[in-house]
Amino acid sequence: MDKTQEILAIASKRGLFFPTAELYGGKAGFYTYGHLGKLLKNNFEQLWRDYFLNLDDNFYEIQSNNILPEKVFIASGHVKNFNEIMRECKKCHSRFKADDVKSKCMKCGGELTEGRTFNMMFKVPIGFAGETGYLSPETAQGAYISFKNEFQATRNKLPLGLAIIDKAYRNEISPRQKFFRLREFTQAELQIFFDPANLDEIDDELWNSIKSYKLIVKRNEKKKEEEISLDEINKKMKIGKFYLHYAAKVQQFYLDVLKIPKEKFRLREIGEKERAFYNKIHFDIEINLETFGGFNEIGGIHYRTDHDLKGHENISKESQEIFHNNKRFIPHVLELSFGIDRNIWALLDLFYDNEKKKNETYVFRFPSQLAPFQIAILPLVNKDGIDNLAAKVHNELKKNFHSTYDDSGSIGRRYARNDEIGTPFCITIDGESRKDNSATIRDRDTTEQFRVKISELKDTISKVFKGESLIKFGKKVDTRKM
Amino acid sequence: MDKTQEILAIASKRGLFFPTAELYGGKAGFYTYGHLGKLLKNNFEQLWRDYFLNLDDNFYEIQSNNILPEKVFIASGHVKNFNEIMRECKKCHSRFKADDVKSKCMKCGGELTEGRTFNMMFKVPIGFAGETGYLSPETAQGAYISFKNEFQATRNKLPLGLAIIDKAYRNEISPRQKFFRLREFTQAELQIFFDPANLDEIDDELWNSIKSYKLIVKRNEKKKEEEISLDEINKKMKIGKFYLHYAAKVQQFYLDVLKIPKEKFRLREIGEKERAFYNKIHFDIEINLETFGGFNEIGGIHYRTDHDLKGHENISKESQEIFHNNKRFIPHVLELSFGIDRNIWALLDLFYDNEKKKNETYVFRFPSQLAPFQIAILPLVNKDGIDNLAAKVHNELKKNFHSTYDDSGSIGRRYARNDEIGTPFCITIDGESRKDNSATIRDRDTTEQFRVKISELKDTISKVFKGESLIKFGKKVDTRKM
Numbered sequence: 001m002d003k004t005q006e007i008l009a010i011a012s013k014r015g016l017f018f019p020t021a022e023l024y025g026g027k028a029g030f031y032t033y034g035h036l037g038k039l040l041k042n043n044f045e046q047l048w049r050d051y052f053l054n055l056d057d058n059f060y061e062i063q064s065n066n067i068l069p070e071k072v073f074i075a076s077g078h079v080k081n082f083n084e085i086m087r088e089c090k091k092c093h094s095r096f097k098a099d100d101v102k103s104k105c106m107k108c109g110g111e112l113t114e115g116r117t118f119n120m121m122f123k124v125p126i127g128f129a130g131e132t133g134y135l136s137p138e139t140a141q142g143a144y145i146s147f148k149n150e151f152q153a154t155r156n157k158l159p160l161g162l163a164i165i166d167k168a169y170r171n172e173i174s175p176r177q178k179f180f181r182l183r184e185f186t187q188a189e190l191q192i193f194f195d196p197a198n199l200d201e202i203d204d205e206l207w208n209s210i211k212s213y214k215l216i217v218k219r220n221e222k223k224k225e226e227e228i229s230l231d232e233i234n235k236k237m238k239i240g241k242f243y244l245h246y247a248a249k250v251q252q253f254y255l256d257v258l259k260i261p262k263e264k265f266r267l268r269e270i271g272e273k274e275r276a277f278y279n280k281i282h283f284d285i286e287i288n289l290e291t292f293g294g295f296n297e298i299g300g301i302h303y304r305t306d307h308d309l310k311g312h313e314n315i316s317k318e319s320q321e322i323f324h325n326n327k328r329f330i331p332h333v334l335e336l337s338f339g340i341d342r343n344i345w346a347l348l349d350l351f352y353d354n355e356k357k358k359n360e361t362y363v364f365r366f367p368s369q370l371a372p373f374q375i376a377i378l379p380l381v382n383k384d385g386i387d388n389l390a391a392k393v394h395n396e397l398k399k400n401f402h403s404t405y406d407d408s409g410s411i412g413r414r415y416a417r418n419d420e421i422g423t424p425f426c427i428t429i430d431g432e433s434r435k436d437n438s439a440t441i442r443d444r445d446t447t448e449q450f451r452v453k454i455s456e457l458k459d460t461i462s463k464v465f466k467g468e469s470l471i472k473f474g475k476k477v478d479t480r481k482m
Numbered sequence: 483m484d485k486t487q488e489i490l491a492i493a494s495k496r497g498l499f500f501p502t503a504e505l506y507g508g509k510a511g512f513y514t515y516g517h518l519g520k521l522l523k524n525n526f527e528q529l530w531r532d533y534f535l536n537l538d539d540n541f542y543e544i545q546s547n548n549i550l551p552e553k554v555f556i557a558s559g560h561v562k563n564f565n566e567i568m569r570e571c572k573k574c575h576s577r578f579k580a581d582d583v584k585s586k587c588m589k590c591g592g593e594l595t596e597g598r599t600f601n602m603m604f605k606v607p608i609g610f611a612g613e614t615g616y617l618s619p620e621t622a623q624g625a626y627i628s629f630k631n632e633f634q635a636t637r638n639k640l641p642l643g644l645a646i647i648d649k650a651y652r653n654e655i656s657p658r659q660k661f662f663r664l665r666e667f668t669q670a671e672l673q674i675f676f677d678p679a680n681l682d683e684i685d686d687e688l689w690n691s692i693k694s695y696k697l698i699v700k701r702n703e704k705k706k707e708e709e710i711s712l713d714e715i716n717k718k719m720k721i722g723k724f725y726l727h728y729a730a731k732v733q734q735f736y737l738d739v740l741k742i743p744k745e746k747f748r749l750r751e752i753g754e755k756e757r758a759f760y761n762k763i764h765f766d767i768e769i770n771l772e773t774f775g776g777f778n779e780i781g782g783i784h785y786r787t788d789h790d791l792k793g794h795e796n797i798s799k800e801s802q803e804i805f806h807n808n809k810r811f812i813p814h815v816l817e818l819s820f821g822i823d824r825n826i827w828a829l830l831d832l833f834y835d836n837e838k839k840k841n842e843t844y845v846f847r848f849p850s851q852l853a854p855f856q857i858a859i860l861p862l863v864n865k866d867g868i869d870n871l872a873a874k875v876h877n878e879l880k881k882n883f884h885s886t887y888d889d890s891g892s893i894g895r896r897y898a899r900n901d902e903i904g905t906p907f908c909i910t911i912d913g914e915s916r917k918d919n920s921a922t923i924r925d926r927d928t929t930e931q932f933r934v935k936i937s938e939l940k941d942t943i944s945k946v947f948k949g950e951s952l953i954k955f956g957k958k959v960d961t962r963k964m
Contacts, residue, residue, distance in 0.1 A: 012631070012635075013634075013635065014635055015544075015631070015632055015635030015636065018628075018631050020546060020547045020550070020624075020627070020628075021550060021551055021553075021554060021627050022627075022631065023627060023630065023794060023798040023800040024551055024553045024554065024627070024797075024798050027551050027608065027613075027615075030547045030549065031547075032544060032545065032546045032547065032624065032628050032631075033544055033545040034544055034628070034631060034632055034635055035542030035543065035544055035632060035635065035636060035644075036635075037544075037545075038542070038543045038544050038545050039543075041545065042543070054880070057876075057886075057887055060497075060517030060520070061517065061520045061521075061524070062497075062514060062515055062516055062517055062519075062520050063514065063515040063519075063520050063523065064502060064514045065502045065512045065513075065514065065666050066548065066649060066666060067512065067604070067617075067651070067665070067666055068502070068503060069503055069506055069509050071503075071506045072503060072506065086610055095609075095610055118610055122549070122606050122607075122608075123606075123607070124604050124605075124606060124617070125604075125605070126509065126604075126653065126665070127577075127653065127655070128568055128577055128600055128655055131509075133509075135549075135606070142502075142514065145502070145503050145504075145505060145506070146500075146502075146514050146516070148505065149494070149497070149500050149504065149514075149516060150497055150516055150517060152495075153494075153495065153496055153497030153516055153517065153518075154497060154517060155890070162517075167548060167649070169549070171608065171609065173609070173610055183549070183608070184547050184548060184549055312505060315506075316505040316506050318505040394539075398536070404539075405539055408637075
């Protein structure tokens, strides 16, 4: 099995994710998150919220609808432009995106039909009369059509950020790339509405604090990525400080919060020919994935100008102008867009450590803030009150951490089982624990063990999650003697 | 304005919620949560998770798809049975649910057509060939079709709880009752799979600890609700202990966690004629709402037997039997189902306090764990370093609490503004704060003010949220002197 197959097998067996409605044979492009996958996804979404909504006091989360009226997508251009060209094999009737194939069928080598245009939105007739609606192919439009409501409700300040974390839907012709081409997927998108006069005008102090920070960018005309300071990019490429500040924040989210290795990350400039006509500046957020053989898009930073608000003004005849700092104008939009499922796959790819060659096991080395379970409580045996004490510790610690209780099989098997789902620390309660009120903490990554007072577990774990070393809190156990 | 109109006006003005795509005239049955509403909804969902998933170590959250293949709903019975009868006015063409009207049009008094059957699921054609799928009208089916995957992934234990918090969709004919009949809405549903032999067999110690707890129930044949102990209901009504234990937990969630006044809550028995044919025992969770003139359904406790798993076995030909405790059987399901939007409306109704008669203001008296913002930081003036100190306090406290910063308008206006969105505590930084490192905490409900050290704010607020009195932590300020 290659790495992709291995991850898919583990995901299904352990409850990370599996094809939806497998009992009916499933349907391409639809996946269900099992209990571990949902914990991982919830953790990711909460980190995203905590980070991006805290970038500015005027950034908020809202929730729109998945089904939106047709006019919304006439205004956005999706009804007209959100198309793929489909070609079908005349022999085996497999269907392909025209982009994906040359002249012959990829399955049987048969001849292909000419391309036919196919709108990728799911159409949903509303009410008895069947008025046309669509399932939203991006969460962004939900924020744009709420802009005036929210601008007023948040007391008329710019920049205003409206984030939506929700499903989006694309009726893909051939959803073959697992989590990278789903028909129903989750997006986290932050729309930042701002005064276009401020595109190159940010607070001096803020700019001085970040201008020498180096972005890892792959420029359009270059073969390789390079590290360039914001100041240099601003001068060379004429990309405004407002955009660059948020590009730096995106990079810091991946490197500093998610702990992605630096060499796996880059921002790829998308040139004029490749990008949507309404994007004036567009960098994709890319991660280098072994399972996809190179860098792949997991998000984007899009300067969408006033394209969308103007579109809605034209079709709705409702002015989208605001009055701000003594001027009337339609705000511009900077969009930070993230495919949550693609990010989840990237995390699985990056943190999967296949040690099989040595000893037939594997480990997910998730950072503690992402791991489905942060700790596992293991009673050494299920008797002599050890089980009761372990249950008590579990019930206490689960108030503060994602804790799992595991009392079946040998202790070695239980360590391995928790390594496999990426649990950073196992806490073992044994016969000694009842006498001296201490427990053993085992570190997933070093497999070292330390003896810590039960009353100090909560504090110790909190501090270790913040980066402190276990050695400061407990006495190292010599496992060779055990 | 009556209370409903008042709440709707506030909701729209302050960013709790508003009709989706208002700039296009909106569409009945679709609402957007603004920044305050989304905070309230996130808080509610997190309380729900923390409470219900902690009832058993084998209860988990998963996430399925909104679009599911047709066979799923053939198996569940929705394709055949999830219908409404629609009648149309021959004169003004208004459409009505047959249940809602008698012989004449409710709008113009015109004659109505005969009833026509209308399936309430949204149909979604999938892929280029347009295979039939549906938007799920309940999250439950996503859990049922994942049961075998998750039973195996969680190591074959019963009871197993699978919760889904997600959108559900019903193509209502006349979605006129605001949050109580939406076309797109959020459900939180917990499916508890268990051995039917254990319906009246729960752990003795557990039963003894709750059997004298009194449920507030309105029995089918009775006019009024009454308080009856679990033990008595178990004997009188032959409802199993397994069901009753969870019914008690649901009631405790409303009374103890959400702090709903006892007289506003009841569980209403749904008799054989009224309930779905697959529900063997069915109580609705009801709240007495002034805005709806009485008790209204906001959720339900449904003993669905093996109806759904058997249905899926029949249609998919995949056995849904499991091997557990040396027996082969199809598990039964107890479903705890909650309409999130209905719950949000109920919270607005219950905690809205209209004091207009006195002084033209109003207050939402949300408990601290529900309030969109838990604290507001207010610099008395925007100069002399007071603003900087206030910003510092805000940036520090927002790591632990939902905090909002408000520096515009008089301090009285800012107190009122925060009362209106239900912020439990306002913290004012003034000239004295810079000298003695203290701040004033104002209690929304008593309007009393206390002086507290800035370094002790975090600890004080945490303890007050847990129910301790402010008087223990600060010196009361005599506001008559101010």
